[in-house]
Amino acid sequence: MGKNTKNINCLDLLNEFLFAKQADGVSEETIKNYRYHAITFLKFIRADKKPVDYETIHQGIIRYFSQPFSAGYRNIKLRHLKVFFNWCVREGYLPTNPVEGIKKAKEDFSNIRHAPLEDLHKLLKQPDQHTYTGLRDYCLMLVQLDTGARPSELFRVKPSDLNLTARELYIRPEVSKTCVGRTLILSVFTTQALVRFLKVRPQWWGSDIPIFATETGKPLDRYQWAYKVRKYCQQAGVKVTPYGLRHSFAIEFLKAGGDPFSLQRLLGHTDLTMTRRYIRLSQDYIKQAHEKASPVQKLQNMSKRAPRRLNNTQLNA
Numbered sequence: 001m002g003k004n005t006k007n008i009n010c011l012d013l014l015n016e017f018l019f020a021k022q023a024d025g026v027s028e029e030t031i032k033n034y035r036y037h038a039i040t041f042l043k044f045i046r047a048d049k050k051p052v053d054y055e056t057i058h059q060g061i062i063r064y065f066s067q068p069f070s071a072g073y074r075n076i077k078l079r080h081l082k083v084f085f086n087w088c089v090r091e092g093y094l095p096t097n098p099v100e101g102i103k104k105a106k107e108d109f110s111n112i113r114h115a116p117l118e119d120l121h122k123l124l125k126q127p128d129q130h131t132y133t134g135l136r137d138y139c140l141m142l143v144q145l146d147t148g149a150r151p152s153e154l155f156r157v158k159p160s161d162l163n164l165t166a167r168e169l170y171i172r173p174e175v176s177k178t179c180v181g182r183t184l185i186l187s188v189f190t191t192q193a194l195v196r197f198l199k200v201r202p203q204w205w206g207s208d209i210p211i212f213a214t215e216t217g218k219p220l221d222r223y224q225w226a227y228k229v230r231k232y233c234q235q236a237g238v239k240v241t242p243y244g245l246r247h248s249f250a251i252e253f254l255k256a257g258g259d260p261f262s263l264q265r266l267l268g269h270t271d272l273t274m275t276r277r278y279i280r281l282s283q284d285y286i287k288q289a290h291e292k293a294s295p296v297q298k299l300q301n302m303s304k305r306a307p308r309r310l311n312n313t314q315l316n317a
Contacts, residue, residue, distance in 0.1 A: 008054065008093065010047040014038050017087050025179055029152045037080035058098040071105035078102060114247040119238035120145065126232035132200055132215060137228055139190075139197045140212045140220075141245060143169065147184040148249035148267050150177060151242045155220045157211050159198070167191045171268065178268055 014035070021031055042048045045060030061081075065074065081099050088094040115123075124141060128134035143154060153171050161170045167188065173181040186194070202217075209217045214224070222242070229242050240248075246267070253263055 007051045008047075008057070009051045010042050010057070013088055013093055014042070014084070016091075017084055020087065025174070027174060027177055027179055028156075030177060030179075034080055034084060037077050038084050041077075041081055054094060054098070057094075061098045061102065065102050069105075074105045078104060114251045115238065115240045115244050117252075119236070119240060120245075120248060122236040122238050123229075123232055123240055126235045129196075135193075135197050135200060136212055137232070139193050140225075141229075142190045142193055143186070144242070144245035145249055146187050146190045148246050148253070148263075149184060150246060150268070151222060151225055152177065153268075154212060155210060155222075155225070158207060158209070159201075159211055160207055162194065162211065164191055164195060176268055180268065182265060182268055184266065 017038075018031055018035060021034060039048065041060070041064055044064050045052065045056060047057070047060075065078070069077065078099065082097065085094060085097040085099050089097050124138065127138040127141075129138050140154060143149065144151065147169060149169070149171060153175050156175045157169065157171065161172060162168075163170070167186040169184045169186055171182050171184065173179050176182065198211075201211075205213070205217055210219050212220055214220060225242050229240060229245075233240055250263060250267060253266070254260070
């Protein structure tokens with residue numbers, strides 16, 4: 001393919017980009033996300049049907065990001081397209097990155113989708129643990145709450161990644177969103193539930209079948225899991241999302257006195273930028289707890305109580 005900007009076959013560039021990312025060891029889930037966001041944009045400017053020039057791409061980017069996306073979704077799209085077009089510039093296919101100049105939207109992190117412990121307790125009661133899928137769903141929710149792992153990571157863990165004796169679960173680099181492996185600690189309760197679940201796992205399944213597989217041995221995906229969690233929420237009368245389980249782990253970890261650097265490693269964040277979202281929210285909880293527990297606040301409330309002794313005027317009234 002000639003490296004010119006007059007007649008650009010964007011689909012060919014995208015395929016070449018995705019092969020390059022695979023060669024770099026980028027996780028399968030991340031590659032899917034690159035493909036999805038790039039294809040969505042190319043369809044928007046109809047570059048999936050025919051070659052286009054640079055100006056068409058540049059003007060298309062402006063129109064694309066003028067749409068009313070939520071702040072978080074807009075930033076996700078922006079991040080993926082920026083990486084794709086940076087590669088195109090580096091390889092000489094484009095003169096400049098058409099996404100440059102498009103600013104990130106300011107996100108409101110006050111609506112992190114964590115759930116109260118009471119709601120989580122109700123949710124965990126819903127799966128029928130006398131069935132394979134029910135016990136699988138129960139264990140998957142427990143592991144998410146116990147480790148804060150991403151659902152996409154847990155869908156691909158294998159029996160060999162689990163060390164029940166040490167109560168450890170290893171997220172392999174090729175499974176991790178950031179391509180960095182990490183070891184997560186499991187509580188005794190979660191480990192016992194996993195022991196029960198692995199006993200009902202079909203003995204004829206090979207070691208390549210994920211731990212949390214479907215009944216036919218296929219990996220779960222985010223759509224299936226979102227449907228499952230939504231169904232259990234309807235039964236329990238609560239509102240929790242698959243990522244809400246991860247958020248709940250993070251908030252409870254900080255509320256219990258966990259330090260941000262440990263949380264960063266457990267969640268698999270590359271730096272503290274993402275972790276700060278939880279820190280800000282947990283500080284709100286600390287303030288609320290302080291207001292309830294502070295001796296000064298209690299002393300102030302005592303001064304508002306009815307007097308224990310009534311004066312003469314009150315007695316003769």
